[in-house]
Amino acid sequence: MNKQVAEFIGTFTLVLFGCGSAVIAGADIGLMGISFAFGLALIGMAYGIGPVSGCHINPAVSLGMVAAGRMTLPGAISYIIAQVAGAIAAALVLWIIASGKADYDVATNGLGQNGWGLGYLGEYAIGAAFLFEVVATFLFMVVILGVTGAGGAPAIAGLAIGLTLAVIHLVGINITGVSVNPARSIGPALFAGGAAISQLWLFIVAPIIGAVAAGLVFKTGLLDSE
Template identity: 65%
Template sequence: MGEHVGTLGISLAFGLSIVAAAYGIGPISSAHLNPAVSFGMMAAGRMSGHDAAIYSIAQVAGATLAAAVILIIASGRADYSLATNGLGQNDYGAGYLGEYSMGAAFLFETVATFRFITVILGVTQNGAPTTLAGLAICLTLAGIHRFLGVFWPVLPTVWA
C-alpha cells in the first residue's frame, strides 16, 4: 500500500491519526501519546515528574501493545517476515534507504521532536485558542513526516 499512497499520504495518515487522538482522548489524558510530550510538559512545569513517569510507562506499554497488534496483522500476509519486513519503523546506516549516519538520524529526531513539542506547548498554553490546537499539532506532525519522507525516503515495507 505504501507505494500507492506515497510519502504525502503516509505523512497525512500520521497527522490525521494524531488529530483524531487529540480530540478523541485529549479530554481524558491530554493526548500524551509519546514520552517526549509528557517530559516536555514536565519541563514546562505543567506536569509533575511523578505523573510524567507514570504517563511514560503507560505510553511505552501502549506502544508495545500496538506493535504486537501490527505484528499479528502483518503476520497474516503469506510472505511477511519480521526479520525482513520489520514493523514499518525507520532505520539508518549502510544498506538502508538514504544510508544516513546515526548522527544524522539523531540530529533529525532531536530537531523534529523539539519543534513538535514547541508547537504542542505553544498551542496548549493558557490563553491560547485551544479549539484548533489539535489541528496545529496534526499539521506539524504531518509536516515533519513529509520532510522525513522527502529527504529520507522510507515507505514502510509492511504497507507495500
C-alpha cells in the first residue's frame, strides 16, 4: 500500500495548495501566483514521493502510463482510487478552512473548481475548453513520458514536469481553470456543486483522451530516444 498512500498524499497536496492558492490567496497572487502554486506543489511531491510511486497524482497520467506500456491496468486503477480519495479529502479540508472566513460562501466564491461558458472566468465555449484540455494534457504527458523514459533526465524530472504544469496554467486558467487531471477536478466539484458537477464529465474525458494519446505515441516508438 506504500504506493497508494504516496499517491493519496501527493494528490492531496496538489489540490490543497493548488486550489487553495486560488480560493484563499487568488486576489493577492493573481494568475501567475496560482499557476506556480500548482507547479511548485507538483515539483515538491515529485521529489518527495516520486521514489515511492512515481508521483502520478493524476488519473490521466496513470492511464497514459498504461497506454505507453509502463504500467498495468490493475495498478493504475489502484492509483486512481487513491488519487481521487486524496483530491476529495483535500477539497474537504480546503472547504473547512475557507469557511472559517465570515464572508466565504462556496456557491459564491467557489472552491477552485473547473468550468467553462457564461459566468466562468474567460467564458470560453465548450469546444475551446475540450480542445484545450485534450491538447494540454497530451503535451503534459509527452513531457512526463519523455523525461522519465530511458533517455530522460531523472534528476530534473520533477522540475521539468512541475514547470510544464505551471506554464499550462498560465495559458489555460482563463479557459477552464485548468484540469489536465480528473482527480483535481472531481474533489472541488463535489463541494462546489451546480455547474461544477454538470460540467465535470469534460474534465474526466478530455484529460484521459490527451494522456492516452500521448502514451500511444510513445508506445509506437515515434518519440523513442534511441
